[in-house]
Amino acid sequence: DIQMTQSPSTLSAxxxxxxxxxxxxxxxxxxxxxxYQQKPGKAPKLLIYKTSSLESGVPSRFxxxxxxxxxxxxxxxxxxxxxxxxxxxxxxxxxxxxxxxxKLEIK
Amino acid sequence: QVQxxxxxxxxxRPGASVKVSCxxxxxxxxxxxxxxxxxxxxxxxxxMGWINxxxxxxxxxxxxxxxxxxxxxxxxxxxxxxxxxxRPDDTAVFYCCRGGIxxxxxxxxxxxxxxxxxxxxxxx
Numbered sequence: 001d002i003q004m005t006q007s008p009s010t011l012s013a014x015x016x017x018x019x020x021x022x023x024x025x026x027x028x029x030x031x032x033x034x035x036y037q038q039k040p041g042k043a044p045k046l047l048i049y050k051t052s053s054l055e056s057g058v059p060s061r062f063x064x065x066x067x068x069x070x071x072x073x074x075x076x077x078x079x080x081x082x083x084x085x086x087x088x089x090x091x092x093x094x095x096x097x098x099x100x101x102x103k104l105e106i107k
Numbered sequence: 108q109v110q111x112x113x114x115x116x117x118x119x120r121p122g123a124s125v126k127v128s129c130x131x132x133x134x135x136x137x138x139x140x141x142x143x144x145x146x147x148x149x150x151x152x153x154x155m156g157w158i159n160x161x162x163x164x165x166x167x168x169x170x171x172x173x174x175x176x177x178x179x180x181x182x183x184x185x186x187x188x189x190x191x192x193x194r195p196d197d198t199a200v201f202y203c204c205r206g207g208i209x210x211x212x213x214x215x216x217x218x219x220x221x222x223x224x225x226x227x228x229x230x231x
Contacts (some may be wrong), residue, residue, distance in 0.1 A: 009223035034217035
């Protein structure tokens with residue numbers, strides 16, 4: 001199984017900050033990575049697929065990049081609605097696996 | 108609007124089975140794969156497998172092989188996930204998700220529609 005490790009596990013930031021979350025895979029693959037946002041008590045929401053493609057309706061302040069084993073999710077200017085937990089997911093091979101999550105907190 | 112509506116919360120004894128339903132509306136069930144994901148309390152997301160509602164083909168995570176069965180009833184636009192021989196560590200919220208175009212070939216691009224989740228509690 002491909003292990004996905006996110007860093008940091010917790011991130012404290014302020015409204016307006018630029019933040020980056022990293023997802024590292026235990027083996028290399030190309031593009032087949034998605035990012036989700038989850039708020040407490042709610043289902044996750046798809047933000048980005050295929051590493052850098054923005055899901056319809058997702059604000060352009062979210063962006064994704066990477067290849068090989070290292071992938072990143074960047075939020076260019078944090079908004080109050082962005083404080084949540086973020087997960088990466090690889091879909092290069094079965095079983096699809098998620099990172100452990102990064103909780104984005106208000107500083 | 109496009110949505111997946113899941114069945115209600117369940118409380119089960121260890122060793123029992125649970126069957127969660129997931130009704131699709133606003134789109135044709137057979138056009139997209141249904142993925143199942145679970146989340147234990149305070150934990151991350153875990154992929155369980157998928158079903159192609161068009162053909163009935165399934166793909167289960169090895170961890171759940173032999174305990175899980177995913178089915179569908181296209182006449183009522185509903186997918187099901189049954190988990191057997193429940194253990195206390197199966198306590199979780201189970202989500203069905205729309206994930207992947209079904210025709211002409213499987214093309215997965217993430218899970219873009221999620222059900223509201225079904226809480227399954229396993230306790231003696």
